[in-house]
Amino acid sequence: MNKVAAFIGKNQYSHMIILALLLLVVLPLSLDIFRLNLVGKYLTYAFVALGLVLCWGYGGILSLGQGVFFGLGGYCMAMFLKLEASSPENTAIQSTPGIPDFMDWNQLTALPWFWEPFHSFTFTVFAVILVPAIFAFIIAVAMFKRRVGGVYFAIITQAVAAIMTILIIGQQGYTGGVNGITDLRTLHGWDIRTDDAKYILYYVNALLLFLCLFVAAFVIKSKLGRLLVAMREREDRVRFSGYDVSAFKIFIFCLAAAISAIGGAMFTLQVGFMSPSFVGIVPSIEMVIFCALGGRLSILGAVYGTLLVNYAKTSFSETFPELWLFAMGALFIGVVMAFPNGLAGIYQRYMEPWLLKLSKKDESPSAPAVGASEKAPESSDEPMTSEERKHA
Amino acid sequence: MLESTKSIPAKDFVLSVEGLTVSFDGFKAVNDLSLYVEEQEIRVIIGPNGAGKTTVLDLICGRTKATEGSIKFKGKELTKLNEHQIVHAGVGRKFQNPSIYEDLTVFENLELSYPRGRNVWGALFFRRDAEVVAKVEEIADMIFLGDKLDMSADLLSHGQKQWLEIGMLLIQDPELLMLDEPVAGMSVSERKQTAELLQRITKDRSVLVIEHDMQFVADIADRVTVLHQGKVLSEGSMDRVQSDPKVIEVYLGH
Ligand SMILES: Nc1ncnc2c1ncn2[C@@H]1O[C@H](COP(=O)(O)OP(=O)(O)O)[C@@H](O)[C@H]1O
Ligand SMILES: [Mg+2]
Numbered sequence: 080m081n082k083v084a085a086f087i088g089k090n091q092y093s094h095m096i097i098l099a100l101l102l103l104v105v106l107p108l109s110l111d112i113f114r115l116n117l118v119g120k121y122l123t124y125a126f127v128a129l130g131l132v133l134c135w136g137y138g139g140i141l142s143l144g145q146g147v148f149f150g151l152g153g154y155c156m157a158m159f160l161k162l163e164a165s166s167p168e169n170t171a172i173q174s175t176p177g178i179p180d181f182m183d184w185n186q187l188t189a190l191p192w193f194w195e196p197f198h199s200f201t202f203t204v205f206a207v208i209l210v211p212a213i214f215a216f217i218i219a220v221a222m223f224k225r226r227v228g229g230v231y232f233a234i235i236t237q238a239v240a241a242i243m244t245i246l247i248i249g250q251q252g253y254t255g256g257v258n259g260i261t262d263l264r265t266l267h268g269w270d271i272r273t274d275d276a277k278y279i280l281y282y283v284n285a286l287l288l289f290l291c292l293f294v295a296a297f298v299i300k301s302k303l304g305r306l307l308v309a310m311r312e313r314e315d316r317v318r319f320s321g322y323d324v325s326a327f328k329i330f331i332f333c334l335a336a337a338i339s340a341i342g343g344a345m346f347t348l349q350v351g352f353m354s355p356s357f358v359g360i361v362p363s364i365e366m367v368i369f370c371a372l373g374g375r376l377s378i379l380g381a382v383y384g385t386l387l388v389n390y391a392k393t394s395f396s397e398t399f400p401e402l403w404l405f406a407m408g409a410l411f412i413g414v415v416m417a418f419p420n421g422l423a424g425i426y427q428r429y430m431e432p433w434l435l436k437l438s439k440k441d442e443s444p445s446a447p448a449v450g451a452s453e454k455a456p457e458s459s460d461e462p463m464t465s466e467e468r469k470h471a
Numbered sequence: 472m473l474e475s476t477k478s479i480p481a482k483d484f485v486l487s488v489e490g491l492t493v494s495f496d497g498f499k500a501v502n503d504l505s506l507y508v509e510e511q512e513i514r515v516i517i518g519p520n521g522a523g524k525t526t527v528l529d530l531i532c533g534r535t536k537a538t539e540g541s542i543k544f545k546g547k548e549l550t551k552l553n554e555h556q557i558v559h560a561g562v563g564r565k566f567q568n569p570s571i572y573e574d575l576t577v578f579e580n581l582e583l584s585y586p587r588g589r590n591v592w593g594a595l596f597f598r599r600d601a602e603v604v605a606k607v608e609e610i611a612d613m614i615f616l617g618d619k620l621d622m623s624a625d626l627l628s629h630g631q632k633q634w635l636e637i638g639m640l641l642i643q644d645p646e647l648l649m650l651d652e653p654v655a656g657m658s659v660s661e662r663k664q665t666a667e668l669l670q671r672i673t674k675d676r677s678v679l680v681i682e683h684d685m686q687f688v689a690d691i692a693d694r695v696t697v698l699h700q701g702k703v704l705s706e707g708s709m710d711r712v713q714s715d716p717k718v719i720e721v722y723l724g725h
Pocket of ligand 1: 495500518519520521522523524525526527
């Protein structure tokens with residue numbers, strides 16, 4: 080336990096446990112499967128928000144095209160599931176049995192070559208991560224080696240998102256077009272539409288999210304994390320400290336893309352389809368809003384931010400669907416202006432000192448026992464001493 | 472220029488700059504400049520504002536690409552290298568305005584400058600071991616910040632920020648140290664401390680300093696180069712430069 084704490088940072092550790100209790104125990108026990116599945120869907124967006132914490136919050140690279148990577152991951156998974164759903168028996172009524180239905184409708188008579196490898200689940204699992212990561216790598220090398228950054232980079236990523244949507248919609252025969260890839264049924268014969276499957280997939284999703292949170296926490300706590308912070312403010316100085324700045328930007332952008340892609344694949348599995356409406360500019364910007372609201376420097380904030388905004392969206396847009404976009408825009412501007420570090424910033428500023436005081440009071444024997452709690456909560460939120468720093 | 476090179480003993484130069492020219496939209500900020508720095512020499516570059524002093528350092532460290540000419544450091548051509556490769560070759564640069572990581576602590580500022588784990592994997596798995604801590608503490612003591620290791624760098628005074636940046640260079644242990652106006656904006660006592668610091672740290676390396684403070688220049692310089700409109704106007708010992716009529720006319724006379 081102490082090893083894990085040292086690995087990701089003490090403070091982070093206790094907060095991580097609270098989130099784990101919420102996601103793995105409280106929510107599954109208190110929600111029906113329909114609602115839990117909805118939470119699972121929201122959590123897949125949290126992967127993207129988490130990636131944005133790394134590349135935007137820490138690396139200072141604002142990407143308005145993260146939906147592309149979410150979508151690529153999701154499409155890779157959807158291709159595998161679609162092929163399984165399109166067995167010759169299931170598609171006997173088509174003019175070409177054995178290929179996905181939308182291909183048949185578009186007069187395709189054979190499976191396109193790039194669909195072939197998606198018969199293999201192993202290939203698909205690798206592709207879910209590698210296809211988006213390689214795509215991100217190409218964008219990042221082209222941009223960062225030329226030192227394109229800031230607003231220019233954001234605009235380019237937005238253009239990529241737009242192009243990707245147009246491409247997917249335009250190439251109906253290969254991609255399923257505007258409807259996306261739908262009617263997904265089984266994974267190796269295991270029906271993913273049943274309630275049991277939804278429970279299992281919810282847990283798989285939550286555990287993968289924690290895995291990504293651990294990776295992110297490790298990166299942030301490493302020297303690379305501090306370099307990202309340094310680069311955000313003084314890119315030049317980092318170069319003159321002997322670092323190849325572009326290599327670090329490429330790395331963090333690819334990592335963010337890979338994490339987003341895992342979310343995309345889990346979306347496909349839990350929701351049962353993937354479509355271009357999760358790839359384009361609007362979803363990409365929504366993801367940035369989740370991240371900003373949660374706090375762009377907080378990996379856990381990204382998760383809470385995503386859950387809260389989506390919860391608000393669901394309840395709000397049921398009653399006032401046409402007002403939702405305005406409400407979200409206003410919320411975004413309000414939070415960014417008043418609390419640039421989002422919910423996590425509010426928590427750290429107002430809640431944490433209070434909690435800290437509370438736990439301090441409980442520990443010190445001379446102080447009157449306010450609230451008379453039986454057991455002092457473990458105080459793990461104290462700032463590091465100089466000695467600890469050296470051994471960290 | 473030829474007469475000045477004649478006076479330099481036939482030693483190996485650490486740095487030889489030849490025919491260096493850079494043109495910004497036709498304006499030649501540095502114009503056919505040649506400069507030779509010996510091992511362990513402290514060379515000070517002086518000259519009026521806009522003479523091109525900072526630009527010369529920018530060219531050497533790779534921040535600005537030369538239009539023409541060559542820069543050889545220990546026989547290696549620098550004009551073709553990237554900034555970080557030039558740093559790896561052994562050149563360290565301090566900027567005119569203190570350039571430090573204000574969001575990080577003094578300790579972290581020095582740690583990031585420690586020459587280990589400079590690629591992505593190295594940085595990811597870098598460990599803060601005893602060697603790193605000892606080196607950071609040693610350097611922090613040298614730059615008078617030994618008791619400020621945990622302080623956020625943005626809380627330092629202007630002079631302390633200058634020292635911190637010097638410390639960030641020292642921890643890289645460069646063979647050529649380039650300092651752009653290291654005592655600008657410092658109080659009198661800070662200037663004295665800085666002069667002592669420079670005396671100490673320049674022992675086993677070559678140093679290129681840009682400075683306006685003549686007393687400070689006289690204190691530390693082995694040799695002085697006067698720049699004017701992107702060209703070398705005069706070069707030699709402080710006394711010689713100070714008595715050069717050309718220099719008196721354009722610079723010191725004002
Ligand atoms: N990147 C640049 N683009 C255009 N002009 C520049 C650039 N850098 C420097 N200059 C010009 O070159 C001249 C020399 O500048 P600089 O080297 O900063 O002078 P010094 O450091 O000697 O005061 C100035 O006239 C300045 O305006
Ligand atoms: Mg200057």
